[in-house]
Amino acid sequence: MGKVLGKRSALAGPYVIWAVGFTVIPLVVIIRYAVFDRSGAFTLSNILAIFAPVHLKALIFSLEIALGCTLICILLAYPLVLAISRLKFARSGMMLVILILPMWMNFILKLLAWQMILSSNGVLNLIIRSLGFAEFDISNTPLSIMIGVIYEYFPYMVLPIYDAVTAIAEDVIEAARDLGAKKKTVFWKVVFPLSLPGLMSGITMVFVPSMTSFVTADILGGGKLQLVGNIIEQEFIHSMNWNLGAGLSVALMIFVLISMTFTINKDEREEEEAW
């Protein structure tokens, strides 16, 4: 038994090396940078710098973008999942491939395409003008950042929810209908609660990346709108202040961890109070 176990855990070797080399060590390095100032003295000011007005503003803006994007992804994902999960197997597979297809294309390329579409002389405005409506310039606005973020991360919301919904046994849904539940009630009392684990994975995979997706903000926000990721990037690349950059990263990490535990606890409580 012990021998088998020993052999099995050896299979995790490559992952352990990966995790140590690319997660644990960089994390230690970042935390080390974060808690010292440039002269090498211990300080918490790099981390607390998140509360400086300009940083706080970026954090709140990131939070708004991330919350908005996550919410819109959820609202778009459920109807899509319900529609796809009803299709016959071959067709639903096709739909999923169409959904995943953009993920195989280069991220920057897609953002540049969106920039062209959304710019004042872009495709979107061309269509709007040709329909006789007033020009509608959303380039370099929070809205255009959100469109980019949603486009990028939507599949990460759909796939885990799709998995959770298709795992619900058909006869459980039939049982609910049999007991008098209309389609809407079946969704809220059975499908939605049973899809929560998928929804939680979806939120985790969309919320955090949307907060820090500085390249999207750069390209679609015209460099004027700053997410907390942009500030961190600037500290590292332009100001060369690695200590402050690392400090803000650590602060962000703490913030994300706190908000994630909050969501997960809340989810458990809601499950208990399903009625």
Add this chain to the structure above:
Amino acid sequence: MGETILELKNISKSFDGKKILDDLCLNIEKNEFVTLLGPSGCGKSTLLRIIGGFVKPDHGQVFFEGSDITSMPPEKRQVHTVFQKYSLFPHMNVADNVAFGLKLKKKSKEYINEKVRYAMRLVNMEGYEERMTTSLSGGQQQRIAIARAIVNEPKMLLLDEPLGALDLKLRHEMQRELMRIKHEVGITFVYVTHDQEEALTMSDRIVVMNQGIIQQMGTSKSIYDEPQNAFVADFIGDSNIVNGIMIKDRLVLIHGVEVECVDEGFDSNEPVDVVIRPEDLVIVGKDSGFTNGIVTNLIYKGAYYDISVAAGDYEWSVQSNVPAAVDNEVGLFIDPENIQIMKKPRSSDEEVIDKLG
């Protein structure tokens, strides 16, 4: 018996071009325990799903208490289903599962609590209210599924092979429980199973189905004692089914031997199926029965011996309280009363015969 609660009129249903139900008519009476019995693929589950509202028939109508409910969705019907796989809601505890239907109907808290308590007592599951359904055994889950349906006071309960996933001992226990519950709540049960023993034990009336049509309907006793065709005879209990020729009234030719029987009304020299139950055959001395044979096999089954007797190229199956020595030549005796003569199915049903081999 009493008044009709459900009427199925000329129901037909095909899936992917394959006919599952073929112009089927059936009336079910109030407070009846009706069992739809047949091999898998005979259409019994489809028929139950049509009654439950999950499947719409291609042709025909469903009447419930006189009104046409053919297109009524399941959530509006006054029938509830107990599914084979229990189908409990995994995210709710036992009490919330049972209360599901009542909460949808917006009953008062006191009423719901009272009803849930009653239902839990009815299925002998008091004290399990707070448990999660996933922590229960199969038998316990099925009890909760029954409670969850019955608590809503349906006029008819549909049970789709509800005991199919349970082991034999538990199945017997649950059969008795179901009969007790049926007796206590006094509603109509429509029960689907492929297990003939289950059907014979519980039902007021058995509907034997095969290939989308009803083969025979009647009480357990009438189905067992007087099967109307070879399919029913073979499906219900063990049977020796042999080809025979009706020479005249009360005389049939079996394997070249004229044997007395009690059946009348066949054409002279009409080919027939002769059905003899293994427990009706008696092993006697050589030349004292209607045929002789060699004992080829003897299996002790607890309550009786299962004996195979080869006569010509047919092997008779005999159930007897006394053993017979293998390789002995013996005679087989049959009381004329215990021979059942059946008309050969028409050619359109040839398949039925083929399946019997």
